[in-house]
Amino acid sequence: MLALLAAVSSHALSGAALAADMQADLHLDTPTQLFRRKVGLDADGLEAGLPQLRGGGTNLAVMVLWPPREAKWEAHVESLLSILEKEDARLDAVTLARSPEEARAIAARGGVAMIYALEGAHGIDTTGLVGLRALQARGLALLGLTWSFSNRYAGSSGDAGAGLTEDGRALVAEAQRLGVVIDLSHASATTTLEVCRGSSAPVIASHSDAAGVKAHARNLTDEEIACIAATGGVVGLNLHSTFLGTPAGVRKAADHVEHLRAVGGIGVVALGSDFDGLITPPPDIATAGALGGLWDELRRRGWTEPELQGMRGENFLRAWWVARSLANQP
Numbered sequence: 001m002l003a004l005l006a007a008v009s010s011h012a013l014s015g016a017a018l019a020a021d022m023q024a025d026l027h028l029d030t031p032t033q034l035f036r037r038k039v040g041l042d043a044d045g046l047e048a049g050l051p052q053l054r055g056g057g058t059n060l061a062v063m064v065l066w067p068p069r070e071a072k073w074e075a076h077v078e079s080l081l082s083i084l085e086k087e088d089a090r091l092d093a094v095t096l097a098r099s100p101e102e103a104r105a106i107a108a109r110g111g112v113a114m115i116y117a118l119e120g121a122h123g124i125d126t127t128g129l130v131g132l133r134a135l136q137a138r139g140l141a142l143l144g145l146t147w148s149f150s151n152r153y154a155g156s157s158g159d160a161g162a163g164l165t166e167d168g169r170a171l172v173a174e175a176q177r178l179g180v181v182i183d184l185s186h187a188s189a190t191t192t193l194e195v196c197r198g199s200s201a202p203v204i205a206s207h208s209d210a211a212g213v214k215a216h217a218r219n220l221t222d223e224e225i226a227c228i229a230a231t232g233g234v235v236g237l238n239l240h241s242t243f244l245g246t247p248a249g250v251r252k253a254a255d256h257v258e259h260l261r262a263v264g265g266i267g268v269v270a271l272g273s274d275f276d277g278l279i280t281p282p283p284d285i286a287t288a289g290a291l292g293g294l295w296d297e298l299r300r301r302g303w304t305e306p307e308l309q310g311m312r313g314e315n316f317l318r319a320w321w322v323a324r325s326l327a328n329q330p
């Protein structure tokens with residue numbers, strides 16, 4: 001009996017020892033830099049390459065497939081995805097995660113889990129639902145409906161667009177059926193409220209700040225934050241100085257986080273830095289290696305470790321897990 005108890009408790013202990021402290025960044029444009037500079041994820045000089053991710057503790061990295069306006073959209077997405085698949089094969093330290101469980105397992109053995117996100121459904125402009133299914137089969141976990149211009153599916157905040165189109169409604173339904181999380185950063189307010197009010201699954205804004213702290217078309221109103229929170233989703237803090245406001249730094253970033261928390265509750269806060277996305281990061285959080293300063297600032301403001309763990313990854317992992325568990329995958 002004692003031996004059995006000892007075995008059970010040692011199993012529990014080994015389980016606890018395997019559990020990784022998760023830190024997720026919901027929006028990294030590093031793939032665009034790999035494409036432009038023809039370098040690998042382990043190169044020096046990136047804002048969120050492997051050295052910076054490791055230095056700052058990020059072990060769940062959302063890698064963004066962003067088709068620029070002037071590109072051949074589908075072909076460009078394919079180029080970025082191919083680069084990431086080659087990096088996954090080349091680097092032991094980086095591995096695609098298809099589920100929260102896989103991400104935790106990769107992190108527990110000391111690796112960095114990658115998730116793929118499409119930034120703008122113009123990336124499946126001609127391929128539509130077939131294109132979405134093909135990307136999901138290769139690991140796509142997050143679907144951003146728009147980038148800075150309205151597209152076939154939805155209105156953008158970049159051109160004060162309208163809401164979902166008929167194609168957009170079908171796209172959201174299919175994404176959620178597949179367990180792909182809808183991302184509303186860059187979407188118009190009309191799109192954002194329409195999607196989150198009609199959603200039974202958690203929806204997120206991966207890289208958006210609070211308009212209540214800094215008025216900007218890319219920042220979320222309190223109504224949008226509350227609506228996303230009500231779905232069980234999260235809002236990832238963006239570190240672009242223009243969205244944070246003056247003076248941009250850890251204190252201003254923490255102001256946005258505390259506003260998100262005040263409006264949406266502790267479960268809504270997350271991080272989506274936008275590193276390597278041609279942003280101007282605050283001087284005191286210049287790369288993913290310097291994120292510790294943000295956590296320290298929140299600790300100074302009285303945040304507990306469980307609250308910080310929520311922002312650093314557990315809130316997103318919860319939203320992703322729920323979205324997948326509600327899915328009806330074939």
Ligand SMILES: [Zn+2]
Pocket residue numbers: 119185186207
């Ligand atoms: Zn963006």
